[in-house]
Amino acid sequence: MSHSSTVDASVSGGPAPEAAGVPGFIKDWSSDKQTYHVPWGKAMMWIFLVSDTFIFSCFLVGYMTVRISTADPWPLATEVFALSFFGSDPIPLILIAIMTFVLITSSGTMALAVNYGYRKDKKKTVILMCATAALGAMFVGMQVYEWSKLIEYGVRPWSNPWGAAQFGAVFYMITGFHGLHVTGGVIYLLVVARKVWLGHYEKKGYEIVEITGLYWHFVDLVWVFIFAFFYLL
C-alpha cells in the first residue's frame, strides 16, 4: 500500500499555491493538474465518505417516509430502549446514552491519535488507536446486547408488539448497517495501528492515521444522526 507523502512534493503535484477562500477555490478547480492539495488517500477517503453519506441518508429518509406514511402508531423508543439495573425502575434510553458516550470517547481518543501521529510519537499513537478500537468493540458489544433484547421482546423486521410494523425493519436495517461500519472500523484501526507500530510510516509520514481517523469520526457522525432521529424523535 502506498500513499503520497507530504515530504515527496512531486507525488502530490508540488506545494499548493497559497490562496484561501474563494480565490483559492477558483484557483484549485481551474488548475491544470490537480484540484485537491491533500494526499490522494485523504481525497479518496473523503469521496468514499461522501458516497457513504448518501447511503445512510437514503436509509434515514426511507425511515422518515415509512414513519410519516404509516397510519399505525410508532412505538415509543424511550420505553423500548429503557433498561433497569438491579431491579430499579427502567431508566429511559439508558443503554443508548451509554453507547453514545462510548462512541464520543472513542472519537476523542482517535483525534488525539492523529495529533500524536503527526508528532511522530509512535507509542502514544498506537496506544490511542488501540483504545479507540477497544471502545468501538465495546460499542458493538452493547449493540449486540440491544439486538438480543429486542429479539427477546418479539421485535421482528415485519412486526412488533407495540405499533407500526416498520419499526423493526428500520431498526435492524439502520443500526445493523451502522454496526457493520463500526466493526469494519475496528478492524481497519487495528490493521493500521499494527503497521504504525512496525514503523511502516516512519518515512512515508503519518497521514494514514488522519485518514483512518476521518473514517472513524464519520461513523461517530452518523451515530449523532441516528441517535437524534431514531432514538430521540
Place this chain on the structure above:
Amino acid sequence: MASTASGQQQHPLGLYLKIWILLFVLSAFSYMVDYYDVQGFWRWTLVLFFMVLKSGFILAIFMHVVWERMALALTILGPPLILLLLIFFMAFEGNYTQDARVQYFGHDADRSPLHVEH
C-alpha cells in the same frame, strides 16, 4: 492556522480536549431532553439543535474541514445539499400516503402505541 498547503493537520491538543468535553455536554443535553420527557415543539427544536451542533463540531474540528481548502470543503459539503430536496419530496409523498390510508382505508392515525412491558 494549520498549514493546509502540505496536507497536514496539526493543531493544539487543548482544542481537541475542549471540543471533546463539549461533545460530552451536548450529548448529555440531548439525553436530558428524553429523560425529562420534553415533548412537542421543544423536543424537536432541542434535539435538532444539539444534533446540528454536535455534527458540526465533529466535522469542523475532529475531521478538520474548517482548515481544509475550499475546493475540498465544498466537495464534502456541497453534494449532500441535494438531500434536502429528497427529504422534501419524500415527506410530501409520505403525508399524501398517510392521508390516503386514513381517508380510503379507514385507518385511525391518532392511536397511541402500546406501552412496553419490561
